[in-house]
Amino acid sequence: MNVSDLGEFGLIDRLAAAVGATRPESPSTGSGQGLIVGIGDDAAAWRFGDAVILATTDTLVEGVHFPPGLAPWADLGWKALAVNVSDIAAMGGTPQFALITLALPPETPLEDVDELYAGLRECSAEYGVAVVGGDVVRAPQAVISVAVLGHAELDSDGQPQLLRRDAARAGYAIAVTGSLGDSAAGLRRLKDGASADDPLVRAHLRPKPPLAAGQQAAHLGVPCAIDVSDGLLQDLGHICEPCGLGAVVRAEALPLSQELRRAFPAEAISLACTGGEDYQLVFIAPQETMRLLRASAQVPLTVIGEMDEHPEQRPRLIDESGKEMRLPAGRQGVPGAGWDHLRPDGRPSGRT
Amino acid sequence: MNVSDLGEFGLIDRLAAAVGATRPESPSTGSGQGLIVGIGDDAAAWRFGDAVILATTDTLVEGVHFPPGLAPWADLGWKALAVNVSDIAAMGGTPQFALITLALPPETPLEDVDELYAGLRECSAEYGVAVVGGDVVRAPQAVISVAVLGHAELDSDGQPQLLRRDAARAGYAIAVTGSLGDSAAGLRRLKDGASADDPLVRAHLRPKPPLAAGQQAAHLGVPCAIDVSDGLLQDLGHICEPCGLGAVVRAEALPLSQELRRAFPAEAISLACTGGEDYQLVFIAPQETMRLLRASAQVPLTVIGEMDEHPEQRPRLIDESGKEMRLPAGRQGVPGAGWDHLRPDGRPSGRT
Numbered sequence: 021m022n023v024s025d026l027g028e029f030g031l032i033d034r035l036a037a038a039v040g041a042t043r044p045e046s047p048s049t050g051s052g053q054g055l056i057v058g059i060g061d062d063a064a065a066w067r068f069g070d071a072v073i074l075a076t077t078d079t080l081v082e083g084v085h086f087p088p089g090l091a092p093w094a095d096l097g098w099k100a101l102a103v104n105v106s107d108i109a110a111m112g113g114t115p116q117f118a119l120i121t122l123a124l125p126p127e128t129p130l131e132d133v134d135e136l137y138a139g140l141r142e143c144s145a146e147y148g149v150a151v152v153g154g155d156v157v158r159a160p161q162a163v164i165s166v167a168v169l170g171h172a173e174l175d176s177d178g179q180p181q182l183l184r185r186d187a188a189r190a191g192y193a194i195a196v197t198g199s200l201g202d203s204a205a206g207l208r209r210l211k212d213g214a215s216a217d218d219p220l221v222r223a224h225l226r227p228k229p230p231l232a233a234g235q236q237a238a239h240l241g242v243p244c245a246i247d248v249s250d251g252l253l254q255d256l257g258h259i260c261e262p263c264g265l266g267a268v269v270r271a272e273a274l275p276l277s278q279e280l281r282r283a284f285p286a287e288a289i290s291l292a293c294t295g296g297e298d299y300q301l302v303f304i305a306p307q308e309t310m311r312l313l314r315a316s317a318q319v320p321l322t323v324i325g326e327m328d329e330h331p332e333q334r335p336r337l338i339d340e341s342g343k344e345m346r347l348p349a350g351r352q353g354v355p356g357a358g359w360d361h362l363r364p365d366g367r368p369s370g371r372t
Numbered sequence: 373m374n375v376s377d378l379g380e381f382g383l384i385d386r387l388a389a390a391v392g393a394t395r396p397e398s399p400s401t402g403s404g405q406g407l408i409v410g411i412g413d414d415a416a417a418w419r420f421g422d423a424v425i426l427a428t429t430d431t432l433v434e435g436v437h438f439p440p441g442l443a444p445w446a447d448l449g450w451k452a453l454a455v456n457v458s459d460i461a462a463m464g465g466t467p468q469f470a471l472i473t474l475a476l477p478p479e480t481p482l483e484d485v486d487e488l489y490a491g492l493r494e495c496s497a498e499y500g501v502a503v504v505g506g507d508v509v510r511a512p513q514a515v516i517s518v519a520v521l522g523h524a525e526l527d528s529d530g531q532p533q534l535l536r537r538d539a540a541r542a543g544y545a546i547a548v549t550g551s552l553g554d555s556a557a558g559l560r561r562l563k564d565g566a567s568a569d570d571p572l573v574r575a576h577l578r579p580k581p582p583l584a585a586g587q588q589a590a591h592l593g594v595p596c597a598i599d600v601s602d603g604l605l606q607d608l609g610h611i612c613e614p615c616g617l618g619a620v621v622r623a624e625a626l627p628l629s630q631e632l633r634r635a636f637p638a639e640a641i642s643l644a645c646t647g648g649e650d651y652q653l654v655f656i657a658p659q660e661t662m663r664l665l666r667a668s669a670q671v672p673l674t675v676i677g678e679m680d681e682h683p684e685q686r687p688r689l690i691d692e693s694g695k696e697m698r699l700p701a702g703r704q705g706v707p708g709a710g711w712d713h714l715r716p717d718g719r720p721s722g723r724t
Contacts, residue, residue: 023485024478031485031508035472038489039496039503055469055502064504066469068523071420075427075504075521077471081511117407117416119429120387121517126376133375133383137390144391150407151391152416152427156383159433160512165473167519169427171420 032059060262061185062110062247065172072172072180074115076107082162090210093132095225096164097139103249104168105147106229106299110247112183112238115170115231117152118144123159136164147231173238181238183245183303186262192244193310194267194325197230197300197317199277200252204295205284219279227299230319237303240312244304251294252302253347256335259304259327266330269293269337271345275322290347293337388412412614413537414462414599417524424524424532426467428459434514442562445484447577448516449491455601456520457499458581458651462599464535464590467522467583469504470496475511488516499583525590533590535597535655538614544596545662546619546677549582549652549669551629552604556647557636571631579651582671589655592664596656603646604654605699608687611656611679618682621645621689623697627674642699645689 023031036059056072057065063076080100082088091099101118108115120140124133144151149168173181206214206224214221229247237245244263246255256267274292281288303313304327314321330336337345375383388411408424409417415428432452434440443451453470460467472492476485496503501520525533558566558576566573581599589597596615598607608619626644633640655665656679666673682688689697 021482022478023476023480023482026482028508031474032506034485035474035489035492035503035506035508038486039493055504058502058504059506061505064469064471066504068423068425069421071423071425073420073423073425073521075469075471075519077473077505077507077517077519079473079475079507079509079517081475081509083512084510117418117427119416119427119519121429121431122383122387123431123433123515124375126374128375130373130375130378133386134390137387140387141391150410151387152407152410152418153413153429154384154387154411155429155431155517156380156387157431157433158436159515160435163475163511163515165429165431165507165517167427167429167471169425169521 036060056180057182057184062107063113065111065180065182067180070174072174072182074108074111074113074170074172075167076104077165077167078103078107079163079165087211091225092216093135094139094142095216097136098143098226100164100166101140101143101149101168102227102229103299104166105143105149105231106227106247106249108168108170109229109231109234110183110245110301111172112181112234112242112245113170113172114235115147115149115168117169118149119167120151120154121157121165122154123157123163123165125160125162126158128162183234183238183242185244185246185259187243188259188263188265188304188327190265190327190329192304192327193307193323194256194269194327195303195310195314195321195323196248196252196275197233197319197321198298199275199280200248200293200298200300201280201288201291201295202277203227203297203299204291205280209283220283224297227297229299230301233317233319233321234301236317237305237313240309240316242303242305242309242313246302248298248300248302249296251296253293253335253337255302260333260335263327264333266328266333267325267335268328269325269335271337271339273322273324275320275324294347384411408532409534409536414459415465417463417532417534419532422526424526424534426460426463426465426522426524427519428456429517429519430455430459431515431517439563443577444568445487446491446494447568449488450495450578452516452518453492453495453501453520454579454581455651456518457495457501457583458579458599458601460520460522461581461583461586462535462597462653463524464533464586464594464597465522465524466587467499467501467520469521470501471519472503472506473509473517474506475509475515477512477514478510480514535586535590535594537596537598537611539595540611540615540617540656540679542617542679542681544656544679545659545675546608546621546679547655547662547666547673547675548600548604548627549585549671549673550650551627551632552600552645552650552652553632553640553643553647554629555579555649555651556643557632561635572635576649579649581651582653585669585671585673586653588669589657589665592661592668594655594657594661594665598654600650600652600654601648603648605645605687605689607654612685612687615679616685618680618685619677619687620680621677621687623689623691625674625676627672627676646699
């Protein structure tokens with residue numbers, strides 16, 4: 021048996037079990053420095069005195085997460101940091117500091133690295149993140165690994181204001197920021213030769229996590245969120261599983277951009293549901309809380325469905341008649357059908 | 373010009389300049405959440421309320437940091453975490469949490485991963501570190517990237533008790549924990565077929581950073597330290613440079629193990645000075661402070677030299693007559709002459 025049989029999520033579960041790290045200290049018995057959220061959420065969170073610290077890490081591998089020569093290096097720099105900012109946003113927190121690990125072939129031209137750094141700088145300026153350390157190592161292909169540290173707020177009772185994956189309840193509304201599917205559509209257009217001016221290509225190369233919306237949601241008491249990295253339905257599966265719930269997503273409610281509808285009219289729904297790397301936020305909250313968030317959020321926020329007690333405990337996409345829709349299978353090597361980085365065809369293991 | 377021309381340390385400097393991240397806020401003007409130590413030390417440090425948070429990251433790449441098939445996977449797991457614990461130890465702090473990024477070829481046998489996890493668990497138990505998150509991605513060769521978060525103490529005046537690279541003064545004593553050169557010697561023996569029972573091989577595969585000694589040093593007011601990762605003289609160069617000082621190391625004072633003297637009698641001094649990966653701590657402090665540390669440390673601590681005002685601002689190895697010694701060049705691909713991961717032959721860029 022090898023790691024591709026187990027898949028990315030199986031390996032993460034196995035790591036969690038092996039290191040025995042899935043049991044955060046109970047807040048009532050903790051020393052005040054205890055773990056609040058461990059493996060299995062967008063970021064880890066722990067209490068340290070009056071502070072709630074957040075930490076997350078994400079990696080881009082040449083030839084896996086980006087095709088060599090296709091994405092400009094500046095955009096890789098932006099994206100390597102932005103995907104980590106997205107994880108902090110999905111916890112409702114504020115990113116502060118980044119550690120950057122660059123693995124590079126020795127023959128990498130210096131101007132590529134300078135461009136990469138320039139993109140990193142743009143993203144760090146956009147989100148107020150200071151790069152405070154890192155590591156540079158040699159490798160056969162480029163790997164950009166970023167860890168971002170941040171913090172979350174405490175409410176008036178001294179409890180952490182965190183958006184957690186395991187905090188959904190049946191009947192809670194599901195809403196998503198911005199539009200979905202643009203990034204996967206942009207990757208297709210990039211491969212077909214479109215330039216970085218194309219709005220879809222731009223959505224793929226320069227994702228902009230709605231950080232303020234995540235903070236606002238945490239402030240209003242939204243309990244649950246995840247960012248759209250692997251694809252909406254797969255990511256919603258990461259909510260269903262720890263909560264023991266199902267989720268209904270109404271296809272006609274999905275927020276689709278004009279550009280996406282125009283470029284891929286027949287596949288827009290499919291790309292919106294299974295195209296990864298949108299780095300939008302999915303919020304899950306009681307209906308009344310969601311109304312408050314929609315009234316105050318500075319970004320478009322669309323209610324697309326709700327959590328339920330369905331015995332299959334997975335997300336279901338339904339059409340206007342309430343019938344479950346089946347999506348066409350994704351193309352090999354395209355993050356367009358939910359994404360498992362360790363399976364040969366990138367197809368998820370069926371957990372969601 | 374490509375990255376191998378600039379080298380690892382040149383690239384890190386360039387990153388620091390590009391992202392403008394080398395200017396920690398002044399403690400007096402900071403908001404209480406400001407950066408204390410940024411790029412260029414063993415770990416980053418920042419103040420958050422009453423807490424001082426530490427963060428560091430280090431990466432092992434198959435074929436670069438470990439030869440495929442030579443080091444047992446459990447030892448790689450141990451070492452990937454231990455080298456980060458070493459960075460926290462070199463700040464005088466306490467490691468608490470780890471994020472693990474595994475990049476693996478899909479065909480990696482699952483038992484290898486299980487062994488890796490087992491080694492990680494042993495190290496995390498040894499040092500009280502909880503694994504709280506991470507990422508698993510596909511890559512052509514194995515890369516293990518670990519970020520460790522921890523904390524430092526405040527003294528009675530509310531100032532952080534940190535061991536910094538830039539805090540040496542002329543006349544300060546230089547002391548090192550344990551013995552030097554064993555790891556590089558162990559790597560040679562491993563390549564020659566020695567087993568993991570060999571004490572030198574063990575020093576290479578299972579480095580044990582003297583964490584408590586670092587904490588004790590910080591508590592006693594030792595201002596300056598670094599861990600021995602790239603080789604004693606090169607690492608001392610990372611003290612000399614920010615301090616604008618030279619350093620004298622007396623060859624006859626170097627702590628050499630019986631095993632090293634026996635196995636490599638002619639090269640023991642050279643391996644001790646330029647063999648990397650010992651993960652011992654070098655402390656630099658006023659003579660009186662060093663006496664206090666030596667009296668209370670639970671590990672062997674040997675004074676090997678002192679900082680001085682030498683115009684060349686680099687470490688010099690001297691013999692009993694006070695004459696500077698020249699060391700033979702290291703072998704290609706062996707971290708035995710100071711180590712720069714991006715140069716084709718691993719030789720440093722001459723900064724030290």
